[in-house]
Amino acid sequence: MLNAAPAETRPPDPRADLTASLGLYASVARGAFRRYSTYRAATLAGTVTNTVFGCILAYTFVALWRARPDLGGYDLDQAVTFIWVCQALMPTTAIFGGGFENDVQTRFRSGDIAVDLYRPVDFQGWWLASDLGRAGYHLLVRGGAPLLAGSLLFHFRLPERPLTWLVFLLSVLLAEVVSFGLRFLVALTGFWLHDSDGVRSVTLVVAMFLSGMLLPLTLFPGWLGELARVLPWAALAQVPADLFLEHATGPAVLGPLGLQLGWAAALIGAGRGVQALATRKVVVQGG
Amino acid sequence: MALIELRDVRRTFTVRARAGRFSRTKREVRAVDGLSFDVEAGECVGYIGPNGAGKSTTIKMLTGILVPSSGRLRVAGVDPARERVALARRIGVVFGQRTTLWWDLPLRDSFELARRIYRIPDHRYRENLDRCVELLDLGELLDTPVRQLSLGQRMRGDLAAALLHDPRVLYLDEPTIGLDVVSKGKVREFLREVNRDRGTTVLLTTHDLTDIEQLCDRVMVIDHGRVVYDGGLDGLHATGRSERTLVVDLAEARPPIEVAGARVVKVEGPRQWLAFPSRQSAAPIVSAVAERYPLVDLSVREPAIEDVIARMYAEVAIG
Numbered sequence: 045m046l047n048a049a050p051a052e053t054r055p056p057d058p059r060a061d062l063t064a065s066l067g068l069y070a071s072v073a074r075g076a077f078r079r080y081s082t083y084r085a086a087t088l089a090g091t092v093t094n095t096v097f098g099c100i101l102a103y104t105f106v107a108l109w110r111a112r113p114d115l116g117g118y119d120l121d122q123a124v125t126f127i128w129v130c131q132a133l134m135p136t137t138a139i140f141g142g143g144f145e146n147d148v149q150t151r152f153r154s155g156d157i158a159v160d161l162y163r164p165v166d167f168q169g170w171w172l173a174s175d176l177g178r179a180g181y182h183l184l185v186r187g188g189a190p191l192l193a194g195s196l197l198f199h200f201r202l203p204e205r206p207l208t209w210l211v212f213l214l215s216v217l218l219a220e221v222v223s224f225g226l227r228f229l230v231a232l233t234g235f236w237l238h239d240s241d242g243v244r245s246v247t248l249v250v251a252m253f254l255s256g257m258l259l260p261l262t263l264f265p266g267w268l269g270e271l272a273r274v275l276p277w278a279a280l281a282q283v284p285a286d287l288f289l290e291h292a293t294g295p296a297v298l299g300p301l302g303l304q305l306g307w308a309a310a311l312i313g314a315g316r317g318v319q320a321l322a323t324r325k326v327v328v329q330g331g
Numbered sequence: 332m333a334l335i336e337l338r339d340v341r342r343t344f345t346v347r348a349r350a351g352r353f354s355r356t357k358r359e360v361r362a363v364d365g366l367s368f369d370v371e372a373g374e375c376v377g378y379i380g381p382n383g384a385g386k387s388t389t390i391k392m393l394t395g396i397l398v399p400s401s402g403r404l405r406v407a408g409v410d411p412a413r414e415r416v417a418l419a420r421r422i423g424v425v426f427g428q429r430t431t432l433w434w435d436l437p438l439r440d441s442f443e444l445a446r447r448i449y450r451i452p453d454h455r456y457r458e459n460l461d462r463c464v465e466l467l468d469l470g471e472l473l474d475t476p477v478r479q480l481s482l483g484q485r486m487r488g489d490l491a492a493a494l495l496h497d498p499r500v501l502y503l504d505e506p507t508i509g510l511d512v513v514s515k516g517k518v519r520e521f522l523r524e525v526n527r528d529r530g531t532t533v534l535l536t537t538h539d540l541t542d543i544e545q546l547c548d549r550v551m552v553i554d555h556g557r558v559v560y561d562g563g564l565d566g567l568h569a570t571g572r573s574e575r576t577l578v579v580d581l582a583e584a585r586p587p588i589e590v591a592g593a594r595v596v597k598v599e600g601p602r603q604w605l606a607f608p609s610r611q612s613a614a615p616i617v618s619a620v621a622e623r624y625p626l627v628d629l630s631v632r633e634p635a636i637e638d639v640i641a642r643m644y645a646e647v648a649i650g
Binding site: 158 | 391394395396397398412415416417419420422424425428429431433434435436440443444447449450476627
């Protein structure tokens with residue numbers, strides 16, 4: 045077994061190559077899913093926080109909508125439902141942090157980021173797979189609880205059409221990819237700043253505000269509202285929540301989904317570009 | 332062609348320091364300053380030097396995550412920085428202070444992941460895993476989450492993970508750091524097996540010279556980015572102007588005694604330590620001491636490799 049059959053002698057086969065890559069990323073995602081599932085206390089604490097926070101916001105909205113019915117085009121039940129859907133989306137799309145970027149930051153500090161470059165694996169693909177695995181776990185466990193609590197404690201508006209659930213799930217997936225795209229760009233600043241915490245704090249606040257999580261973007265006045273509704277952050281919470289509330293149905297769902305898909309593609313592409321620059325910087329100038 | 336080939340490789344870093352309130356000065360630091368050496372397939376080479384000598388910089392260039400400022404570098408026939416990903420499939424890297432393992436998951440999952448990363452064919456994966464499990468005694472640890480492993484156990488896991496894909500070259504950066512004597516022994520035994528039986532080329536950096544004594548036929552000492560010694564371990568003694576020590580017990584405590592060809596390096600009551608060049612015979616010094624002083628007992632100590640290297644580092648620093 046003297047180094048027989050080294051990997052480099054394999055004939056190139058694009059299809060086998062793709063299958064092998066997908067297999068790898070699927071196993072990274074599975075690993076991330078299982079990894080988060082080992083921290084049960086953290087999951088429980090997070091779920092309780094989401095639910096309590098959801099209750100506070102929901103009561104605020106009840107007061108607000110009683111004073112100003114049909115604000116932003118939502119009736120009271122829709123407004124309350126909006127809150128709970130956002131509480132389910134918050135851990136899933138890691139709007140307020142808690143995703144793969146924490147791991148990357150730790151790896152910058154410890155220098156383990158170098159280990160990632162020794163591997164014959166795409167850096168972005170690796171972390172996207174990992175974050176999708178995490179999002180899957182958070183959607184199932186931390187997403188379900190607030191929806192359940194909301195539907196038990198408040199007048200909750202469930203989708204009328206079964207198909208809406210499918211559209212909603214697709215929209216959540218796209219929301220997560222857009223969210224990853226944004227957080228990946230922030231994480232990469234670590235290659236230049238050595239510590240992306242400052243940038244992260246700023247972007248988290250921006251994300252909270254512009255995702256519509258605290259206040260639906262339909263309430264934002266004039267040009268600010270129009271702008272906010274087409275920015276990538278809208279794809280994180282506002283768009284999936286509106287689809288859940290069936291603000292758009294039938295072929296009309298393609299508009300919001302298209303907005304998400306466009307941002308997902310643009311951000312992943314931008315991430316690839318910055319990643320190439322970051323790798324080059326490390327390799328040429330030293331880490 | 333040698334498996335690893337360096338020709339006049341240099342690497343400089345620009346260090347910026349504050350000079351005044353707004354001004355900054357730039358300074359060039361030469362981390363690697365004209366390295367040339369070859370490592371043939373199947374060798375086990377110790378790559379040692381004091382902190383900051385340029386060891387890590389060399390390893391980074393050899394793995395392709397750092398591009399040299401000038402010079403020529405080839406590993407397994409490729410230019411590392413240019414073909415980093417292709418090279419990554421042919422090399423294994425183990426850092427004593429880092430881990431490639433999946434922290435929260437059982438050890439087995441990290442190995443499965445390596446199988447997918449390196450696209451190891453099933454039969455080879457099973458064969459290599461069985462072998463590593465047996466030699467590194469990993470059987471009971473496979474289902475333990477990595478975060479619950481001791482440092483020695485984790486290190487063994489990391490070694491296995493780096494070798495499942497049959498790399499041609501294995502870079503080891505302080506693989507025994509922080510390990511107890513038993514764990515160090517296990518790691519060394521395994522590395523010897525990997526190098527001798529599987530023919531894997533090993534490049535080892537360490538501060539533990541026992542690693543080198545037990546594993547390497549060849550040692551390269553580098554300092555200030557240059558090779559200051561390249562050869563066998565025994566040659567180090569000659570080059571490093573090593574000294575033997577004569578320990579004499581006199582009948583009573585005395586001030587340092589005077590003997591031609593030796594100097595007193597330590598006095599403790601009636602016991603005195605005399606250093607003299609390794610190549611010189613101890614006999615004339617012993618008889619000179621016995622003639623002039625009341626000698627009760629004596630012993631001769633051979634130089635430790637640590638001392639030889641320490642002297643070499645010191646000399647390079649002065650010269």
